Amino acid sequence: MVLNHQATRLIATLSTLVVLGVAGAACASTQTTDDPPSPGPTDTTQPLEETADDSTVGGAAEEGQEADPVDDPAEEQEEESGKEEDPLYHFGDTVTYENGLKVTIGKPTTLKNYAYPEDVEKGQKVIRFKITVDNQTDHRLDPSEFTMTASSGDDEAEFAIDSEHGLEGTPDTKILRGKKRSWDYGYIVTKGQDFVLEISPDYETEEAIFVS
Numbered sequence: 001m002v003l004n005h006q007a008t009r010l011i012a013t014l015s016t017l018v019v020l021g022v023a024g025a026a027c028a029s030t031q032t033t034d035d036p037p038s039p040g041p042t043d044t045t046q047p048l049e050e051t052a053d054d055s056t057v058g059g060a061a062e063e064g065q066e067a068d069p070v071d072d073p074a075e076e077q078e079e080e081s082g083k084e085e086d087p088l089y090h091f092g093d094t095v096t097y098e099n100g101l102k103v104t105i106g107k108p109t110t111l112k113n114y115a116y117p118e119d120v121e122k123g124q125k126v127i128r129f130k131i132t133v134d135n136q137t138d139h140r141l142d143p144s145e146f147t148m149t150a151s152s153g154d155d156e157a158e159f160a161i162d163s164e165h166g167l168e169g170t171p172d173t174k175i176l177r178g179k180k181r182s183w184d185y186g187y188i189v190t191k192g193q194d195f196v197l198e199i200s201p202d203y204e205t206e207e208a209i210f211v212s
Helices: 002-034 054-064 073-082
Strands: 088-090 094-096 102-105 124-134 147-152 180-190 195-200 208-211
Touching (some): 147 180
Parallel strands (some): 088 208
Antiparallel strands (some): 094 102, 124 180, 195 208
């Protein structure tokens, strides 16, 4: 009977200890749950800068590219004005071409007693001048290939023919190498106006311009 009583007390003591342990664990669990959460890691990530839109990027690329050169009209005009023009000659001068040909246009004189006075209007007159060709080229020269145009003031000058005074136009016989040939030409011009003559030895050579 004594043994049973002691065993009963031991069991009761153990039961009390178990109950106390369970209660303590529950309290610890409750305290852990109620504690405020510890702060998490601070976010140190910086906000991304706004990216330029496509149009801005494209514009920057276009600005970085070399633009096609644009012709400046002012520069073109300046270049054109700076170009050397063909020289002007005066009657009595001699033109020397690269092939050795020399052409001299004599000073004009007034022709009186023109054979066809009805062709000369009031305020006009007939002039004549001598053309001398010195053929220093390496080939024969055909004077019929010579071309001439003339102007008097604002109008074209009319060619004058007068065989009685030696105005018969261009000769037909070829000019040999090293030889000279001269003939007279005449034009009907306006009195008091400038007289301009353009002459070329053939259809390909640049005209020489003589001014009064």
